[in-house]
Amino acid sequence: MKPIDTTAGIAGISASFRRSFADFSLDVALAVPGRGVTAIFGPSGSGKTSLLRSIAGLERAGSGYLSVNGEVWQDDAAGVFLPVHQRPLGYVFQEASLFAHLDVARNLGFGLRRVPTTRRRVSLEQAIELLGLQKLMQRMPGTLSGGERQRVAIARALATSPRLLLMDEPLASLDIARKAEILPYLERLHDELDMPVLYVSHAPDEVARLADHLVLLDAGRVTASGSTRELMTRLDLPLAHGDAAAAVIDAVVSAVEPHWHMSHAEFAGGRISLLNPSLEVGQRVRVRIQARDVSLTLTRQEGTSVQNIFAVAVVALSPDSPGQVMVSLDAGGGTLLARLTQKSAQALQLRPGSRVFAQVKGVAVLG
Amino acid sequence: MLDDASLQALALTLRLAATTTVVLLLAGTPLAWWLARTRSRLKGPVGAMVALPLVLPPVVLGFYLLVLMGPNGPVGQLTQSLGWGVLPFTFAGLVVGSVLYSMPFVVQPLQNAFEAIGERPLEAAATLRASPLDTFFSVVLPLSRPAYLTAAVMGFAHTVGEFGIVLMMGGNIPGKTRVMSVQIYDHVEALEYRQAHWLAGGLLVFSFLVLLALYTLQPGRRKGQGA
Numbered sequence: 001m002k003p004i005d006t007t008a009g010i011a012g013i014s015a016s017f018r019r020s021f022a023d024f025s026l027d028v029a030l031a032v033p034g035r036g037v038t039a040i041f042g043p044s045g046s047g048k049t050s051l052l053r054s055i056a057g058l059e060r061a062g063s064g065y066l067s068v069n070g071e072v073w074q075d076d077a078a079g080v081f082l083p084v085h086q087r088p089l090g091y092v093f094q095e096a097s098l099f100a101h102l103d104v105a106r107n108l109g110f111g112l113r114r115v116p117t118t119r120r121r122v123s124l125e126q127a128i129e130l131l132g133l134q135k136l137m138q139r140m141p142g143t144l145s146g147g148e149r150q151r152v153a154i155a156r157a158l159a160t161s162p163r164l165l166l167m168d169e170p171l172a173s174l175d176i177a178r179k180a181e182i183l184p185y186l187e188r189l190h191d192e193l194d195m196p197v198l199y200v201s202h203a204p205d206e207v208a209r210l211a212d213h214l215v216l217l218d219a220g221r222v223t224a225s226g227s228t229r230e231l232m233t234r235l236d237l238p239l240a241h242g243d244a245a246a247a248v249i250d251a252v253v254s255a256v257e258p259h260w261h262m263s264h265a266e267f268a269g270g271r272i273s274l275l276n277p278s279l280e281v282g283q284r285v286r287v288r289i290q291a292r293d294v295s296l297t298l299t300r301q302e303g304t305s306v307q308n309i310f311a312v313a314v315v316a317l318s319p320d321s322p323g324q325v326m327v328s329l330d331a332g333g334g335t336l337l338a339r340l341t342q343k344s345a346q347a348l349q350l351r352p353g354s355r356v357f358a359q360v361k362g363v364a365v366l367g
Numbered sequence: 368m369l370d371d372a373s374l375q376a377l378a379l380t381l382r383l384a385a386t387t388t389v390v391l392l393l394a395g396t397p398l399a400w401w402l403a404r405t406r407s408r409l410k411g412p413v414g415a416m417v418a419l420p421l422v423l424p425p426v427v428l429g430f431y432l433l434v435l436m437g438p439n440g441p442v443g444q445l446t447q448s449l450g451w452g453v454l455p456f457t458f459a460g461l462v463v464g465s466v467l468y469s470m471p472f473v474v475q476p477l478q479n480a481f482e483a484i485g486e487r488p489l490e491a492a493a494t495l496r497a498s499p500l501d502t503f504f505s506v507v508l509p510l511s512r513p514a515y516l517t518a519a520v521m522g523f524a525h526t527v528g529e530f531g532i533v534l535m536m537g538g539n540i541p542g543k544t545r546v547m548s549v550q551i552y553d554h555v556e557a558l559e560y561r562q563a564h565w566l567a568g569g570l571l572v573f574s575f576l577v578l579l580a581l582y583t584l585q586p587g588r589r590k591g592q593g594a
Contacts, residue, residue: 056494058490058493058494083493083498084490084493084494085492085493085494085495085496085497085498085499085501086496089494090494091490091491091494093487093490093491095487097487097488097490097491098491099488099491099492099506099510100488100510101506101509101510110492110495110497110505111494111495111496111497114495114496114497114501115496156495157494157495160495160496
């Protein structure tokens with residue numbers, strides 16, 4: 001079965017794999033854009049890693065089909081199966097998996113020197129610079145911190161100029177500080193290299209920050225696939241529920257007030273004020289607004305400390321945890337989420353189409 | 368101090384041990400690799416066969432080899448039809464016997480090292496464009512260097528000390544099959560205790576030094592994956 005690719009045409013990634021394990025079966029068909037970061041998101045045990053390993057060829061699915069931007073890497077029906085080492089991909093494992101007998105420079109060179117010169121698009125210098133490895137080149141893997149090792153692993157994969165970069169929860173084995181250390185590098189990767197990335201994760205904040213496109217996986221099946229912005233606010237999906245539920249909005253910086261340490265950015269629903277002075281006018285920013293930071297009023301509040309107030313229309317309501325309800329809101333085309341108690345939703349008589357004002361207490365700039 | 372016969376036996380022993388070690392490293396590598404990676408049901412039986420010389424009296428092994436490779440044995444029939452003659456009572460026969468006898472001492476350290484490396488470095492290498500053979504030489508071999516040292520030293524030293532097999536299938540032919548251990552036996556039989564002392568003492572010191580080197584030069588077993 002070849003999935004019909006409606007979003008990306010031939011320039012995309014089409015994959016379908018069916019495979020049965022003793023206690024689990026993987027049965028996915030997906031088509032995602034051939035550029036940008038696509039996050040594969042789902043609870044542990046949902047088959048994310050298995051899917052990624054099948055795409056890499058590390059696991060051979062019972063039957064599978066895979067084409068990457070027009071090149072068929074696997075078509076079991078036609079007897080096509082490129083072995084892993086012949087697929088022009090990069091793979092970053094959960095643990096760095098560096099070669100213990102080689103220093104950082106030789107680890108980086110391992111893949112690079114096996115790629116013909118004519119097929120190199122990322123230079124070694126570029127990979128070193130992107131991941132900030134200049135000072136680590138002569139070190140042995142055993143002497144590096146977890147975060148440093150993972151940066152080397154990412155650069156090592158990049159240095160092979162992959163036509164598809166696969167990352168299997170590259171931050172999962174790191175503590176919060178190390179995660180914060182690596183995330184900016186991943187964002188630079190996204191901004192500076194035009195390379196499709198499949199990024200497996202079970203952390204909503206990473207997804208919100210890095211992914212353009214989202215594939216939701218549950219029990220070995222794809223439950224939804226679409227843009228991150230859209231999927232994060234769809235009330236029929238688990239991502240839009242619970243404590244971490246949030247809307248992601250892309251905006252353009254329109255004014256900066258350095259003396260207040262503030263910037264202002266425009267999106268379809270109005271102007272967002274941000275406590276972040278280091279932005280520049282014209283810069284695109286992605287912000288995250290958590291559902292629990294949004295409250296609703298029937299009239300525009302005067303005399304409030306809240307600066308971000310948007311006129312919105314209620315799109316839908318959906319029960320959340322007991323006593324709470326998740327409301328999706330249309331702000332001039334952008335979608336916001338608000339999490340209210342059922343009691344207040346009742347008191348405001350909210351129903352689809354109601355016109356209300358959303359007061360936003362906190363906005364996080366994702367970079 | 369050593370008479371000519373002893374020197375000849377010493378030279379022959381070293382030649383036998385060196386040949387055996389080389390053969391075992393070459394043949395033992397694929398065998399150890401297979402044992403470390405296979406999920407086949409044959410893994411158990413093959414592993415047990417490899418380990419047999421650890422528990423079997425060498426004389427038993429030698430006896431069966433003699434029967435198998437003798438003029439009327441199946442292997443003997445084969446070697447004769449190939450024009451190689453029969454192997455017992457030749458140097459080549461001793462090499463065959465020594466290879467079997469010392470096999471666990473070479474195969475087991477290699478197998479352990481290959482198992483310790485695990486799947487991950489091989490997968491990482493594959494995603495970095497290295498073919499399986501390339502991966503073996505550029506990742507597995509360097510990571511297994513300490514194990515190769517152990518395997519070579521143990522295989523060599525163990526072959527130097529063998530007696531039972533040699534006696535059963537090599538006999539006692541000066542310059543061809545009379546190795547050190549047999550020479551010592553001969554000396555003792557002839558009541559030449561001084562000569563026997565030189566050889567036996569030499570063998571004792573040699574064995575101790577080899578093990579000492581192995582235990583001190585190799586600081587702690589390197590973990591396969593580490594990073």
